[in-house]
Structures are given as structure tokens and as C-alpha cells.
Amino acid sequence: MSKVATRFAPSPTGPLHIGGVRTALFNWLYSKNKKGTFHLRIEDTDKERSKDEHKIQIIKSLKWLGINHDGEEYIQSTKINDHINIVNELLKNGHAYKCYCTTEEIEDQKKRARQKKLPYTYNRKCREINVNEIPKDLKPVVRFKSKVEGTSILNDLVQGDVKIENITLEDFIILRNDGTPTYNLSATVDDHQMHMTHIIRGDDHKINTFKQIQIYLAMGWSLPAFAHIPLIHTIEGKKLSKRDNASTLDDYSKIGIMPDALRNYLLRLGWSYKDKEIFTLDESIQCFNLEGIGKSPSKLDMSRILSMNEHYIKNINEEELYNHLLEYCEIYKNKITTEKEKKIRASLTFLKNKAKTLEDIFNNAKYIILNVVKFNEEDLKLIDDNAKKIISEFNDKVLLIDVLNKESIELIINDLIKKYETNFKSVGQPLRIALTGSKFGPGLYDIIISLGKEETLARLKKII
């Protein structure tokens, strides 16, 4: 048994979406579990739609998630000559033929089939074309001579044995009339030349697999194993498409989802290992297997992504969390300056307890990160004359104490509550607004301590 080799083969015609990421993840995990290799192939043969920026985005996305490919990226467009050579061989050994039917002709047949409500397959007209019937002025396409009789069986590693009548497979085109090879041919040749042992891909490729197996057979190549994983559906139950919202990795990183959390979520979407929910990267490699992949499609559930992220926020060490936050804020929010760093680090323990995302942490920490406190009218109204009096008195008392800690602040607050015969809210809320510009956020004592005496007094002064 040769060493396991898997690949992920996206086309750079759009940003990589979450379904593709999961396919990549499964391929990567499988190969790593088997101590094999994982490769990245860029299928950029659609010159019209392939964009370099998408290629870059794909590689960046995989890297962000911690998926690294072995070896160089395999660029499909550089192998076109190899593909064409195989087409010629297929032509030579009688497994393919030139087809002179025009697009108009084919379209017409399709239309007629639709009207009669019959399934359309190419009528194989050019299979046995006479030499003198060949139109001189037409450039032919090359079609693969599919089997007409018998049944093909795919021993799928996820779905089990899948049978199909060969007659339902049409003589698919392997070379266009402009001389370029098509997907099924190129992918097969590449997989063979890359020595892939396991092809793990979306369920939507199943028919392609039957076509591709025929090419392997015609060339006398040994077959890789195939596994078709169920697709991810939207909440409406439809295949995830590039047009769907929130389906690229960037959409998730933008709201402060961390790569490990998304990786863990994606792992458990359509795959299970008893009741285990949380997998470190190493554990996921250790535990991953094809048997655990479910057969039915699964729906994307944002609240689970969020709660997974929350779990990681609360459980990874704070050094690591801080680094994630630093990077996140720099890219999407406001950069955390070095002088703020100390304060943020010291406050992370309470900041993170109120957060599901890095964005939540940022929002909770805004009063530290931003230099200016922004107020809104509504909240400002809550600081009435009476409140100002309390704030002013609080200010005076803070001025007198040396050590600002929970006990000393609590003492002052409690005194004020007693003196004004009121409750915590009417003392705490105006103070909170004065200091942070918000009714919500971390605990008041935490806010004051994190700000420090000097900054606290400075902010209070602006209100009173």
C-alpha cells in the first residue's frame, strides 16, 4: 500500500467558500491521519474566470485555518500539454473519437428532448462517422467513448457501493474545438500524475467520478479510492453557493471568529467521533476517519459557530488570545498601540468573559483602545444633575485614595449609595457612561481599575 496522498483542487474563479474549506480540511486531516501528504492543485484552465486574486485568497484562507499543503502548488494550466497528449493517446487506442456535430445541432436536440420530456444524452452520431462524411471546414471536439452496456460500480468510502447503468453516461467531451482539454480529462490526468491515492470531494462530483473512472480504465491506470462527502446546505436546505452571504472565511474572520473555532466547527459538521465535541488540532488529526462522515447533508448553523468560538475564547491561554485580538483589531478595527497593550492584557480576563467573538472583546475594550470616549444623546441624558453631583463626589473621593482596587472603590460606592439612599444602578450607571460612553460593558470596578486613577479622573472631569 503506497503512502496516502490527497489533494484539494479548487478553481480560482471566486473566493473560497466554507464548503470548499471543509472539503480541504477533510482531505488534509485524512492524509495527516495516515501520515501521508496533502496537495493543492489550482484548476485555472478557465482563463476567462480564473483570477490571480482568488488564487491568493484561497491559499491565504487555507493557511489561516492551519491547513498547509505539501510541496508546491500544482498549477493545472501548466500541464495542458500533458492533457492533450493523453487525449491523443485515447484517440489512438480507440477510446475517444472526433465529433463534428455543431453546437446548434446539439442545442436543437436538447430542445427537442426537453419538449418530449425525454432525458437528453448525445446521440453518439460521430462514433461511426464515414471518412467522406467529415466536414472539412469544421474543427471537431473530441469525445470519450463511454461504455454503452453494463453497469459500473463505485466503491465509495463514504456512501458504499453506488451503481449506475453505463448507458446513462454520455460520450462526454474531453477536448474542445479550440484544442483545450476539459475538466474531467484534465482532473483525471492530474490526479494520476500527482499519484493521488484518495479523492475526497463533494457529492456533486459523483457523476464526474464515473466518467473519470472510465478514463483511468481506458488508460490502464490504477484507480484511486473515492469518497464523496455530503454537501453543506444553507439554512434553507440548498447547496451552498458563492452567492450566499457569510460563506467565505473572510466573512467569519471579519466578525472575530478564530481559525481554531471554525476548524473545530467544520470538523464536527457532518462528521462525528462518539460524543466528542472539542478537538485540538492534534486530536482532530488523531481521530479523523472516513467512517465518521455522515451520509446526509448538513446545515450551517451560525449560533453553533458562535458558541464554538466562545468556547475557544474562554479556554485558550490569554497570550494566544491576545495575539488573535491584536491581529484582529489591526486588520478590522483600530490598532492596539503599544501603550494600550499592557492595559488590554491585564484586562483580558474580564473582557473575554463577556464575549463570543473577537469583535465582542474589541467592543468591550473600546473604552481602553480608543482615546476618545464617544457618547450618544440617549445615554448622556441619563447623567442628570443629581448624577453629576454623585459623580463629582466620587471624583473627589478617588482623588484622596492612594491605591485604586476593588475594595477601595467598593467602599466609596457603598458610601454614596448609603448617603443618597439609593441603589447601585443610580450610582453605577452614570459612572459607567461617563467613563466608557456605554450602558453596557465590563463590571464597573474592572473598568475603573483598568483605566487607572489618572485616566479615571480625567474622564470624570469632562462630565462634571
Add this chain to the structure above:
RNA sequence: GGUCCCUUCGUCUAUCGGUUAGGACAGCUGGUUUUCAUCCUGCAAAGGGGGGUUCGAUUCCCCCAGGGACCGCCA
């Protein structure tokens, strides 16, 4: 329409013929609490329908229904 796949709480899933059908997320209670949360109690919530096989089916087989994928000179 043809071919293929799928079907357990709202969602992700466990169960590999015998269970009070388990867990997680979301939901709803109650408690702690300094706003908002966290945290801790608890509750509710599922085998699409019909036939078989079997002493016994969520589990095996068949049919039906529902959902999905594919049906490009895109990949």
C-alpha cells in the same frame, strides 16, 4: 423529466436488533450577580409514512412520500 444520494429533538449528531433513544448548540425555567454577560440548577424537544424479516426494530429488506445533487465545448 432522467440518474444518483439522503431522511433520529429547531440545528449538529450518538446508537452499529433489546437503551427511560444519549450528548452538544439554540430555546425555556430557577439560582448567583454590579449593568450586560458569565457561571451553576432544572425543563421541554426526535426515529417521515406503510409493509415485511424477527421473540423483539430507530437499527436489516421492500414500497411510498419528502428533501437534495448532477444532467455545460465551467470546474
